[in-house]
Structure formats: C-alpha cells, structure tokens
Amino acid sequence: MLRAHTVEQVRAAEATLLAALPEGALMQRAAHGLAYAVLDLLGGGYGRRVLLLVGSGDNGGDALYAGAVLARRGAYVEAWLLSDRAHQDGVAALREAGGRVIDPPLVEVRRAQRGASKPRRDFDVVVDGIVGIGGRPPLRPDAAAALDAVAGVPVVAVDIPSGVDVDTGELAGSHVTADVTVTFGTHKVAQLVDPAAQHSGVVHLVDIGLDLPEPALEALQPADVAALLPWPDPQAHKYTRGVVGVRAGSATYPGAALLSVAGADCGLAGMVRYVGDPAVVDRVREAHPDVVGDGRVQAWVVGSGSDSGAEEALQAALADEVPLVVDADALEFADLVTGLPAVLTPHAGELATMLGEDRVDVEARPLHHVRAAADVYGTTVLLKGRHSLVAEPGRPVRVTTTGIPWLATAGAGDVLGGVIGALLAAGLTPYDAASVGSWLHGAAATLASRGGPIVATDVARALPGVIATLPA
Ligand SMILES: NC(=O)C1=CN([C@@H]2O[C@H](COP(=O)(O)OP(=O)(O)OC[C@H]3O[C@@H](n4cnc5c(N)ncnc54)[C@H](OP(=O)(O)O)[C@@H]3O)[C@@H](O)[C@H]2O)[C@@H](O)CC1
Numbered sequence: 001m002l003r004a005h006t007v008e009q010v011r012a013a014e015a016t017l018l019a020a021l022p023e024g025a026l027m028q029r030a031a032h033g034l035a036y037a038v039l040d041l042l043g044g045g046y047g048r049r050v051l052l053l054v055g056s057g058d059n060g061g062d063a064l065y066a067g068a069v070l071a072r073r074g075a076y077v078e079a080w081l082l083s084d085r086a087h088q089d090g091v092a093a094l095r096e097a098g099g100r101v102i103d104p105p106l107v108e109v110r111r112a113q114r115g116a117s118k119p120r121r122d123f124d125v126v127v128d129g130i131v132g133i134g135g136r137p138p139l140r141p142d143a144a145a146a147l148d149a150v151a152g153v154p155v156v157a158v159d160i161p162s163g164v165d166v167d168t169g170e171l172a173g174s175h176v177t178a179d180v181t182v183t184f185g186t187h188k189v190a191q192l193v194d195p196a197a198q199h200s201g202v203v204h205l206v207d208i209g210l211d212l213p214e215p216a217l218e219a220l221q222p223a224d225v226a227a228l229l230p231w232p233d234p235q236a237h238k239y240t241r242g243v244v245g246v247r248a249g250s251a252t253y254p255g256a257a258l259l260s261v262a263g264a265d266c267g268l269a270g271m272v273r274y275v276g277d278p279a280v281v282d283r284v285r286e287a288h289p290d291v292v293g294d295g296r297v298q299a300w301v302v303g304s305g306s307d308s309g310a311e312e313a314l315q316a317a318l319a320d321e322v323p324l325v326v327d328a329d330a331l332e333f334a335d336l337v338t339g340l341p342a343v344l345t346p347h348a349g350e351l352a353t354m355l356g357e358d359r360v361d362v363e364a365r366p367l368h369h370v371r372a373a374a375d376v377y378g379t380t381v382l383l384k385g386r387h388s389l390v391a392e393p394g395r396p397v398r399v400t401t402t403g404i405p406w407l408a409t410a411g412a413g414d415v416l417g418g419v420i421g422a423l424l425a426a427g428l429t430p431y432d433a434a435s436v437g438s439w440l441h442g443a444a445a446t447l448a449s450r451g452g453p454i455v456a457t458d459v460a461r462a463l464p465g466v467i468a469t470l471p472a
C-alpha cells in the first residue's frame, strides 16, 4: 500500500526519531537520497550543472547538503539563497565541497543580458529547496521571480513542489511544477491529490526510518488489489460467488444499460441480472446471453441512463436491503441511502449539485469535498476524476493512481459502476469495492489503450486481462 501522511503526523514521527539519532543524521539521510535521485536523473555528476534554489528552512538545508554530494561527484553546483537565513551548516558544507553561492542580482544581470524571454538553459537541473512541509502557499514574490528566471530547466523538488498546500493538494497561486519530487519518510497528500499532484512529476520516496501511524490517504498497489479480490474458491458455484443486479438504462438511453451490464459482467460475480424496459432487456440479452432477469441479488447498480425512472429504480433496489452502487440520475435521490452500505459515484459536477457547491470549487478542492460528502451521506463516496478519490467516514481516503487521459470517454463511468456492483455482490465492503473497482477500471483502460484511444466497451473487455496479470 502506498501511504501519505499529514504534516502533523510527519512532524510527530520526526520528533521521536530526532531524539534517538545523532544531530543532523536525518537531514543527511534525506540529502543523500535527494542527491542520488538527481544523479539518476542526470545520468551522473561529472560536468553536470546544478542550480539550487534555497529557502530559509530545512528544505533548503536538504538541497545544500545534496548539492555538496553532487559537487564532490564533479558537478558544477551553484546555490541561489532566497533568504539571508539559509541553513548555515549546509552553506558551509556546499562551499567546502567546491560548490558556489551566487549573488542573486548577478543572475538577474545574466538574465537581462540573455533577454528575459529566453529560457535559462545553462543549467541541467534546478533543485527546488525553497520550502517543504513548513511552507505556507503560495510562493512569495521573490521565490516566484527566481523560478521565472530558470523557466525551461528540469526541476527536482525537495520533499514537495514549493508553494502547493501539502495536506490538501490545493493550489493558491504561484508554485513549483516539478519533473521529479524526492520526498522523505512517506508520501505527502499533495503528491497524490489533484490539482497539486499534477505538479509533482514522478515521485521518488526516500525511506528515512520514520515510524508512522494510520495514513490520511492511501493508494492501492497491485498486491493490495490481488489480496482484496474475490478469487473463486475450488468449491465455488455461481450463487456463492454473488449475484449482481443492474437497474440502469432506459428506452431513451439503452447504451447505459449495455455498458453498466458490461462492467457488471466482467466475471467478478457469479451471475448478472438486468431489470429494465422490455426493449432494453432484449438488447442486453443479445449482447450478454449469460445475463438473466429479476430475482435475488447481493448488490444493485442503479441510476445510469435511468432518466425519469431513477427514483423508482432506486426505491425498488432499496427494498432488497443489499448494498448499492448509486450513479448518475439516481444521485439526485442519494439522501435515500444515507447511512446505508452504498457507493455513490459522482463526478465533480454531480458532487457539486449534491452538496450545493460550485463545480469549480469541487475541482479545486476535491479532497475536502469528497470527505464532506462521505460525512453528509454517512456512506462511501467515489469522486471520479483523473485521480479518483474514495472516502468513507473514519477511514483514510483512497486515491486511484491507475488510469490514462483516454479514459475520459462516454460510458466509462457506467462500466465502472457495473464493476463496483460485481465486487459488492462478491462480498467486498463498499470501501474496498469502490477502490478496487476504480483501480481495475483504470488499469483496464491502460491495457486496452496501448497508447491509443479507447471507448468504454474496450475498458470492459480488458478487465479480465488485468485480473490475470495480478500477482498471485
Ligand atoms: N520531517 C522530516 O522528517 C524531515 C524533514 N526534512 C526537511 O525539512 C523540511 C521542513 O523544514 P522546515 O520545518 O524548516 O520548513 P521549510 O519547509 O524548509 O521552510 C519553512 C520556512 O520557509 C519560509 N516560508 C514559508 N512559506 C513560504 C513561502 N510561501 N514562500 C517562501 N518562503 C516561505 C518560512 O520562513 P520565514 O522566511 O517566514 O522565516 C518558513 O519558516 C522538509 O520538507 C524536509 O525537506 C529532512 O531534512 C529530514 C527529515
């Protein structure tokens, strides 16, 4: 499991470790991990040109000590101090290793000579040690101006891209956009939650020995998905594996029925039932001959393309007192499932309507809003997006890191609802079903795409292939 902790949790763990270790040991661990990541990126040290942007705290200290390691490996290292209170021992270590501390005005002069519009390409990499977990967004104007002066050069962020909100992933103005972020002890929320996650680049975790509590956020990895998946046991028959029912689609939107069933019929449950308009039933049976009609189920999928029949479909499903996936048109009646075992699957616009908020604000603060929705409805909420979020009261938010931009295609959400329904029917909790289903859905999109465009049916077809590749 990939885990992300809050600044407060990191600080508490750090205090325990600091008390047990010789002074400076923790920073040395961080700085060496950072230096090796930079060497990796540059393919070596000798002859490479490195610019350190150094703020007033320990984040700048990490950059300075890493700069000293790089200088000893033959790199030309310059430090641009953005504060007159930069880490003094770090500055001394850099100088001793042959690195230089440059005069900021001198950089400005050089920039003026080049012409302000020309990117500064004479460095191979910029190391962003402006602020780490002690920073408050956004960047101050002097730091923002320094960044501007080096635009176009690859950036390695120290711990966190400076200027983003570490615990929420929100942006509030000027910030660093990193190619690589080297983070210490644990992932930070902003590296996984949009919009900040889009500015973290590739995240490299350096273990510095922190002993950490339950995280604020977690991301399933293939081994976690394999451990949670309902593998059939040797004695299994279709009913012990679970039956999932779909009440989606309508005469107006038959495609929603076909795609929801395609997701539910991915093979993770023992049987799929479909209930709907007779004309749609015929089309579903034609496409999926194994799908049967009404009867007992262990989970329902309700709402996509249900049109004016959404409330009725939801009420009918609720009568069976089994877990539900509530999607699309049925989300309007989500208060009917308050406190019940269910997965609500809104996108940002639908969540905004449910909470009476602005869509733009939901997109800017997805973590805040998905948590709020889970609290308001007292159940599991999956907020769909580039990195979908699954929230349930009292549990770490799970973030989906699988998926590709091509997955933003009509009907993909219907397939997702069906997959989650199959997992609920197979006995997973709503929290696990939502996060495992979302992970599989993203991985299936990647498998189906092979770099090219996909449509929703491709995602459904690729699901068994993803499951086959999971570690046993
Ligand atoms: N935790 C760990 O286990 C380990 C942590 N380590 C490292 O320590 C880092 C945390 O160091 P930290 O606590 O010294 O804070 P940090 O982020 O460097 O700077 C905060 C200072 O910056 C300033 N400032 C604030 N906002 C600003 C802004 N918007 N724009 C510009 N400046 C701004 C403000 O100072 P001011 O100028 O206001 O006096 C504030 O005091 C952590 O991220 C990691 O890299 C590793 O070495 C070892 C293991």
Ligand SMILES: [K+]
Pocket (backbone or CB within 6 Å): 059, 128, 129, 130, 131, 132, 157, 158, 159, 160, 161, 162
């Ligand atoms: K930083």
